[in-house]
Amino acid sequence: MQKALSLHDTTPAIELSGVSKVFATASGEPVHALNYTNLTIGAGEFITVVGASGCGKTTLLRLVAGLERSSSGTIRINGAPQVGPSEQAGIVFQDATLLPWRTVMQNVLLPVQVLKLDARKYGERARALLETVGLKDFTNKYPHELSGGMRQRVAITRALVHDPAMLLMDEPFGALDAMTRDQMNLELLDIWAATRKTVVLITHSITESVFLADRVIVMSPRPGRVVEEIVIDLPRPRTLEMINKEEFGKYVRHIRGLLGAGAHARNGATP
Amino acid sequence: MTVQSESAVGSVSVPSLPAKPSMLARITDKLVSPFFAILLVAYWEFHVRYFEVDALLLPPPSKILVSLWHGLASGLFLEHLGITIYRALSGFLIAMFMGIALGALISQFKFIEKTVYPWVVALQTVPKIAIAPLILVWCGYGSLSKIVTATLVAFFPILVNTIIGLRSCEQGKLDLMRSLKAGRWLTFRMVQLPNALPFIFAGLSVAVVFSILGALVGEFVGSKDGIGFLILDANYQLNIPRVFALLIMLAAYGITCHVLLRYAHRKLVFWNDQHNVTSA
Numbered sequence: 001m002q003k004a005l006s007l008h009d010t011t012p013a014i015e016l017s018g019v020s021k022v023f024a025t026a027s028g029e030p031v032h033a034l035n036y037t038n039l040t041i042g043a044g045e046f047i048t049v050v051g052a053s054g055c056g057k058t059t060l061l062r063l064v065a066g067l068e069r070s071s072s073g074t075i076r077i078n079g080a081p082q083v084g085p086s087e088q089a090g091i092v093f094q095d096a097t098l099l100p101w102r103t104v105m106q107n108v109l110l111p112v113q114v115l116k117l118d119a120r121k122y123g124e125r126a127r128a129l130l131e132t133v134g135l136k137d138f139t140n141k142y143p144h145e146l147s148g149g150m151r152q153r154v155a156i157t158r159a160l161v162h163d164p165a166m167l168l169m170d171e172p173f174g175a176l177d178a179m180t181r182d183q184m185n186l187e188l189l190d191i192w193a194a195t196r197k198t199v200v201l202i203t204h205s206i207t208e209s210v211f212l213a214d215r216v217i218v219m220s221p222r223p224g225r226v227v228e229e230i231v232i233d234l235p236r237p238r239t240l241e242m243i244n245k246e247e248f249g250k251y252v253r254h255i256r257g258l259l260g261a262g263a264h265a266r267n268g269a270t271p
Numbered sequence: 272m273t274v275q276s277e278s279a280v281g282s283v284s285v286p287s288l289p290a291k292p293s294m295l296a297r298i299t300d301k302l303v304s305p306f307f308a309i310l311l312v313a314y315w316e317f318h319v320r321y322f323e324v325d326a327l328l329l330p331p332p333s334k335i336l337v338s339l340w341h342g343l344a345s346g347l348f349l350e351h352l353g354i355t356i357y358r359a360l361s362g363f364l365i366a367m368f369m370g371i372a373l374g375a376l377i378s379q380f381k382f383i384e385k386t387v388y389p390w391v392v393a394l395q396t397v398p399k400i401a402i403a404p405l406i407l408v409w410c411g412y413g414s415l416s417k418i419v420t421a422t423l424v425a426f427f428p429i430l431v432n433t434i435i436g437l438r439s440c441e442q443g444k445l446d447l448m449r450s451l452k453a454g455r456w457l458t459f460r461m462v463q464l465p466n467a468l469p470f471i472f473a474g475l476s477v478a479v480v481f482s483i484l485g486a487l488v489g490e491f492v493g494s495k496d497g498i499g500f501l502i503l504d505a506n507y508q509l510n511i512p513r514v515f516a517l518l519i520m521l522a523a524y525g526i527t528c529h530v531l532l533r534y535a536h537r538k539l540v541f542w543n544d545q546h547n548v549t550s551a
C-alpha cells in the first residue's frame with residue numbers, strides 16, 4: 001500500500017506504453033502475441049501476472065528483459081528507453097536452464113563470470129544466498145544430481161547473485177508440488193523483503209499470484225492485453241494462514257471470474 | 272551413472288541399494304562375449320581341418336597365430352604398423368582440428384556458412400576413396416598422400432557432427448547468455464561448445480575408424496611400406512594366414528582408439544552418461 005504511494009513520486013522501474021508484439025510465423029499468418037499493452041511498475045514493487053496459456057505473458061517478460069524487440073510502442077526501464085538486455089535484470093526462465101557441466105556453485109557464479117565481477121566478493125555472496133535457499137551442502141553437486149525444486153532454487157540464486165534491481169521470473173515454480181511451492185513462495189518473499197527488488201513473476205496459480213503480489217496483472221486471451229490490475233491490500237509479511245481468510249478468497253474469486261472458465265483447468269496446483 | 276541396468280540373473284539383490292549385479296553375474300557377463308569368440312575360433316579350426324578347406328580360402332586360426340607370431344618376432348609387423356598408425360593418427364588429428372575449427376566457424380558466422388557450407392554438403396556426397404589415386408599423383412608416393420587421404424575421409428563426420436552439435440544448443444541457454452550481454456566468443460566457449468561435446472565425440476569415434484580406412488586405402492593405391500602394403504604383398508604371395516594376421520594388427524589398433532575415445536568421452540561428458548549410447 002505504501003508501494004502504491006511511492007509510485008507517484010519516483011520514476012517507474014518498468015514502463016510499457018502501447019506495446020505490441022507481432023510474430024511472423026512459417027505459415028505466413030502473423031501472430032499477435034501482445035496488443036497495445038500499458039503497464040507501469042514502481043521500483044521495489046512485487047508484481048504477478050496471470051492469464052490463459054498463450055496469452056503473451058512470456059512475451060511480455062521477454063520484452064521487459066530486452067530479449068525481444070517490440071513491434072510498436074515504447075518500453076522504459078528506470079525512465080530510459082530500453083535498448084536490449086541489461087545486467088540490471090535477473091531472469092528466471094520457465095525451466096531452470098542450468099548448465100549441466102557446471103556445479104551448483106559454478107552455475108550460480110555464471111553471471112559473475114560473464115559480467116567480470118569480483119570473484120571473491122561475489123563468491124561469498126553466492127555462498128550466503130545458497131545457504132538462504134537451503135542448498136549449502138549442494139554447492140559442488142551437478143544439476144543432474146538435484147531435484148527439480150532444487151534446480152529451480154539454483155536458478156533463482158543465479159538470478160540474484162549479481163544483485164540486479166529487477167527480478168523477472170517466468171513460472172518459476174510451475175513444475176513443483178504444492179508443498180514445495182508454498183515453501184519456495186515464502187523463501188522468495190523473505191528474499192524480496194530483505195532486498196526490495198522490483199519483481200515481475202508470471203504464474204498459472206491464482207492463489208500464488210495473490211499470495212505474493214502487491215499488484216496482480218490479469219491478461220486477456222490472445223491477443224494479450226491487460227484486463228485489470230488488482231492491488232492486493234493484504235498485510236505483510238504474508239503467511240500461509242492468510243490464504244484461508246475471507247479477504248484472500250475474495251481476490252481469488254475476483255481474478256478467477258476475470259479469467260473465465262478457460263483458465264480453471266490450468267489452475268490445479270494450489271487449493 | 273555406473274549402475275548397470277542388466278538384471279543380475281540368479282542373484283539376490285540387496286534391498287534399498289541400487290541393484291548391483293552380484294560378483295558372479297558380473298563375471299559371467301564379462302565372459303560371455305570372449306567365450307563366444309573362443310567357441311567360434313575353436314569351431315573355425317575344427318571346420319577347416321575336418322572338412323579340409325583350402326588354406327588359400329580360409330586358413331585355420333592356428334596358422335594365423337603362427338604367422339602373427341613370426342611377424343611380431345621379426346619386428347616386421349610392428350615397424351609397418353607404426354608407419355600406418357603414424358599416417359592414420361596424423362590424418363585423424365588434422366581432421367579433428369580442422370573439422371572442429373571449421374564447424375565452429377560455420378556455426379558462428381553467417382557469411383562463412385553461406386559461402387562454405389554448400390560446398391561441404393556437396394563434397395560430403397563424393398566418395399572420398401575414389402580420389403585416392405589422384406591424391407597419390409598430387410602428393411607423391413610417401414606418407415603425405417596417405418595422411419591426406421586419411422584426413423579427407425575422417426574430416427567430414429567430425430565437421431558435420433560439430434555443426435549439428437553447435438546448432439543443437441537450446442534457445443534457453445543462449446537467452447541466458449544474451450540476458451547477461453555475453454559476447455559471441457564467451458557464449459561459444461561457455462555454452463555452445465560444451466553442449467556440442469556429445470555430438471563431437473560421436474563424430475570422432477566414427478572418424479577414427481575412417482582414418483584407418485583412409486590410410487589403408489592410400490597404401491593400397493601405391494606404397495612401399497605400411498600395413499596396407501604388407502597386406503597386398505602377402506596377398507600376391509597367396510600368404511593368406513599373414514593377411515589375416517595383419518588384419519588382427521589393424522583391429523587391435525582400431526579397438527585401442529575406440530576404447531581411448533570412449534574413456535575420454537566418459538570423462539569429459541560426465542553429465543549425460545545416461546544417454547551415452549549414441550555412437551556405436
Ligand SMILES: Nc1ncnc2c1ncn2[C@@H]1O[C@H](COP(=O)(O)OP(=O)(O)OP(=O)(O)O)[C@@H](O)[C@H]1O
Binds near residue numbers: 031033053055222
Ligand atoms: N518466437 C515466436 N514465434 C512465433 N510465435 C510466437 C513466438 N513466441 C510466442 N509466440 C506466440 O505468441 C503467443 C504468446 O506466447 P507466450 O509464450 O507469450 O504465451 P504465454 O502466455 O507465456 O503462454 P504459457 O502460459 O503457455 O507459457 C502464442 O500464441 C505463441 O504461439
Ligand SMILES: [Mg+2]
Binds near residue numbers: 057058170
Ligand atoms: Mg510462458
